[in-house]
Amino acid sequence: MNMTLIGTTLAALLTIAVYSFLYKDNPFYKFAEHLVVGVSAGYYLVIYYYNFIDPTVVSPVFRLRIGGDAILLGGVDWWMALIPGLLGLILYARFFPKIGWVSRWALGIYVGGYSGLGIAPVMQARVLDQIRGGALPVHALHTGQGWTNLLLVVGLLGTLTYFFFSLKHKGVLGGLARIGIVFIMVGFGASFGYTVMSRVSLLIGRMNFLLHDWLRIV
Amino acid sequence: MNRLGKFLQIDRRWIFLAILIAVLAPFIWPMGLPIVITKPVQDLYNAVDAIPPNGEPLFISIDYSPSTVPELDPMALAILRHAFSKDIRVAVLTLDPAGYGLAERALEAVAAEFGKERHKDYVFLGFQPGISAVVLGMGINIRNVFPEDAYGTPLSEVPMMEGIRNYDQIPLLITLSGTAVVEAWVIYAHQPYDAQIGAGVTAVMATDYYPFLDTGQLVGMLGGMRGAAEYETLIDRHDAGVRGMDSQSVIHILIIVLIVVGNIAYFGSRKRAPETAGGDAAA
Numbered sequence: 001m002n003m004t005l006i007g008t009t010l011a012a013l014l015t016i017a018v019y020s021f022l023y024k025d026n027p028f029y030k031f032a033e034h035l036v037v038g039v040s041a042g043y044y045l046v047i048y049y050y051n052f053i054d055p056t057v058v059s060p061v062f063r064l065r066i067g068g069d070a071i072l073l074g075g076v077d078w079w080m081a082l083i084p085g086l087l088g089l090i091l092y093a094r095f096f097p098k099i100g101w102v103s104r105w106a107l108g109i110y111v112g113g114y115s116g117l118g119i120a121p122v123m124q125a126r127v128l129d130q131i132r133g134g135a136l137p138v139h140a141l142h143t144g145q146g147w148t149n150l151l152l153v154v155g156l157l158g159t160l161t162y163f164f165f166s167l168k169h170k171g172v173l174g175g176l177a178r179i180g181i182v183f184i185m186v187g188f189g190a191s192f193g194y195t196v197m198s199r200v201s202l203l204i205g206r207m208n209f210l211l212h213d214w215l216r217i218v
Numbered sequence: 219m220n221r222l223g224k225f226l227q228i229d230r231r232w233i234f235l236a237i238l239i240a241v242l243a244p245f246i247w248p249m250g251l252p253i254v255i256t257k258p259v260q261d262l263y264n265a266v267d268a269i270p271p272n273g274e275p276l277f278i279s280i281d282y283s284p285s286t287v288p289e290l291d292p293m294a295l296a297i298l299r300h301a302f303s304k305d306i307r308v309a310v311l312t313l314d315p316a317g318y319g320l321a322e323r324a325l326e327a328v329a330a331e332f333g334k335e336r337h338k339d340y341v342f343l344g345f346q347p348g349i350s351a352v353v354l355g356m357g358i359n360i361r362n363v364f365p366e367d368a369y370g371t372p373l374s375e376v377p378m379m380e381g382i383r384n385y386d387q388i389p390l391l392i393t394l395s396g397t398a399v400v401e402a403w404v405i406y407a408h409q410p411y412d413a414q415i416g417a418g419v420t421a422v423m424a425t426d427y428y429p430f431l432d433t434g435q436l437v438g439m440l441g442g443m444r445g446a447a448e449y450e451t452l453i454d455r456h457d458a459g460v461r462g463m464d465s466q467s468v469i470h471i472l473i474i475v476l477i478v479v480g481n482i483a484y485f486g487s488r489k490r491a492p493e494t495a496g497g498d499a500a501a
Contacts, residue, residue, distance in 0.1 A: 022234045040316075047315040051345040055365060067365025068372030117354060121409040125401075125435060129409075133433035191425045194442065198289065198422035200241075200469045201443040204462040205288020207241050212461070218245045 012214040015206050057085040155183040222486040225479065233476065240472045244464030251467050253460065258431055259448040262392070262416045262438025266297060269389045271305035275341075275378060277391040278308060279403070280324065283316035286396035286420050292446035292459035293394055293418035294324045300453045302332035302339070307378050311343040311364065313352060313399055318345045322368065337367075337376045344368030349399055353406040357385050357413070385413035390437065396420035400427055404435045418445060 014035070017028040060066045060081035064073055071077040087106040094103045134156045140146035158180030161173060169177040211218045269276050278297060282290045301308050312321045322342055329340050336342075343364040346352045355363035360382065366372045373379045381387060391413055393403045400417045407413040414437050419427055421442025430436040440449055443466060446459030 023231060044315050047318050047345055048347065051315075051318070051368070052347050067361065068375065069365075114350065117350060118405070121405045124409045125405040129433045129435060130429060133429060187425070191422075194421040194424050196470070196473055197442050197444065197466065198420050200237075200466060200473075201289045201421065201462065202285075203237070203241055204443065204465045204469075205291075205458070207245060207465070208288070208458050208462055211242075211245050212458070218461070 008214050012210055015210060019206070057081055057088075061085060154179060159183050220487065222483040225483040226487060236472060237469060240468045241465045244468050245461070248461075249464045249467075251464055253444075253447050253451045253463060255448050255452060256445075258436075258439040258441070259445055259452070260438070261431075262418075262440060263300070263449060263452045265390050265414065265416055265437045266300055266306070266392075267304065269301075269304070269306045272307065274382065274387050274389050275307035275309045276301050277388050278310050279391065279393040279395075279399075280310060280312045280317045280321035281314045281393050281395035281397065281399040282320065282420075283314055283396075284320065287320065288458070288462070289420045289443050289446065290394045290396065290418060291320065291324065292443065292457055292462075293440050293449060294321075295328060295457060296446060296449040296453055296455065296459065297392060297394075297418070298324060298328040299331070299455055300449070302328060302334055303453070305339075308340045309343060309379070309382075310340070312345045313347075313349050313402075314395075314397075315345055315347070318368075337371065338378055341373075341376050341378060342368045343373075349402045350406050353402055354410070357407060357411040359383055385411040388413060390414045390416055392416040392418065394418040396423060400430075400436075404430055408435050 014032045017032040020026055021029040055067065060071055060078060064071050064078070066077060066081070087109060090102050091106045092103070093099045093101075134153065136149035136153055138146065138150045138153055141150065158176050158178075160180070161176040162169075162180030162184065164173075164177075167173055208218075266276060278294065280290075280294060298308060300306075308325070310321050310325045312318055325340060325342055329336070334340055344367065346363055352363050360379075361373050364373060367376060385391070385407060391403065391407065393400050393415065395417070396419065400415075400419055400423070403413075403415045403417075408415050415435070416438045417427060417430075417436050418440040419442070421444065424439070424441030424445075427436060427439055431439055440446060443459055443462050447463045448459075450456050450459045
């Protein structure tokens with residue numbers, strides 16, 4: 001019996017153990033659940049250390065190497081590895097109440113940096129480009145695309161109106177808001193359909209694993 | 219309690235059993251329902267197909283964990299098979315720590331299928347945390363973010379990475395994810411650097427990303443197992459995606475029936491409830 005078969009059989013038994021919960025809670029399910037938590041914690045630790053902490057902090061600071069290239073002790077690259085490393089380390093000051101406030105420095109730099117990096121491209125991607133995408137020509141109603149564009153623009157305006165709360169929803173505004181509700185409901189329906197598809201796919205995936213990879217009967 | 223009311227009280231384990239049968243039956247008796255190719259899938263296929271062989275590499279970011287493997291693994295395998303069958307070089311990375319093993323497994327398996335050579339035809343860059351920082355960093359210099367590949371070889375010693383500095387030398391980057399990582403690639407790679415981004419996402423995330431297709435922020439998209447099945451059809455290599463689609467269709471029909479019957483039972487039993495209540499009050 002080779003290691004692949006042992007691994008596949010073990011995974012298959014764990015899959016069955018997890019699904020046994022659908023009948024009722026039992027020790028096999030509990031065992032599988034705890035195993036996932038424990039293995040995940042160990043796995044994440046090893047992956048983070050060898051893929052990130054070692055090459056970007058430990059190696060440059062202590063072994064004076066970045067990706068095979070030698071660096072100078074006290075040089076720019078050395079400081080660029082040491083300072084973020086120290087900032088990361090002081091995040092753990094929260095575990096010591098007396099010096100817990102130090103962790104806010106690292107957190108402040110982290111939040112500030114990410115905000116600075118994010119605001120402009122997020123505005124561009126999520127707002128400006130979407131406005132551009134919503135500004136469609138609706139005059140060519142002799143084509144299918146023209147009607148599609150009209151539907152999209154009406155849906156967009158209706159949905160935006162529904163979330164406009166500064167005026168009472170009556171008259172034209174109320175009509176548009178009601179159209180908006182229809183589009184929102186269609187959106188929820190599409191999301192629900194896709195969610196069902198996604199969840200069912202997980203079950204199909206496990207059945208495919210059991211029947212194809214493990215038992216090899218399909 | 220009337221019949222409709224009794225239906226609402228059904229032990230849900232009967233529904234679980236019905237779902238199980240609906241999944242298993244098409245595996246044993248496949249129906250071969252037709253798979254129609256949708257535009258977002260065709261667009262992504264065309265974008266991969268247009269990459270010149272043995273030139274600048276296709277980047278694939280395996281940004282998913284085991285919980286979404288059934289939907290995203292078939293996509294990864296299909297795209298890798300497409301690329302290697304066209305002699306397109308491939309660089310794989312992951313921004314999800316749990317994706318490390320999955321990425322390595324998929325890449326090595328398909329590379330072996332096509333007899334591809336590590337560092338000449340493909341490279342595995344491994345995992346880096348800090349999603350937006352990594353995506354932005356790759357726009358300046360990939361070596362700043364991935365100084366070496368996943369096995370410790372400096373990128374300067376990887377022949378296929380020669381001359382590959384940033385997104386300007388990446389014809390297409392495909393992210394496979396069940397999370398908002400796709401958005402990070404759009405925001406931090408497409409917007410500032412005009413990188414060409416394609417996506418493979420879980421079905422539950424697909425509706426979130428359709429707006430990015432209309433604006434051209436994504437060149438194409440695979441949505442859920444259905445998207446994987448379409449891509450497998452395009453490359454004419456049926457695998458887990460196509461195999462699962464019959465079950466998917468049967469379960470959808472079953473769920474529609476359950477929703478309809480459940481609603482009839484609910485409204486039917488609710489209609490009768492006031493009469494009973496009125497009767498009790500009169501008594």
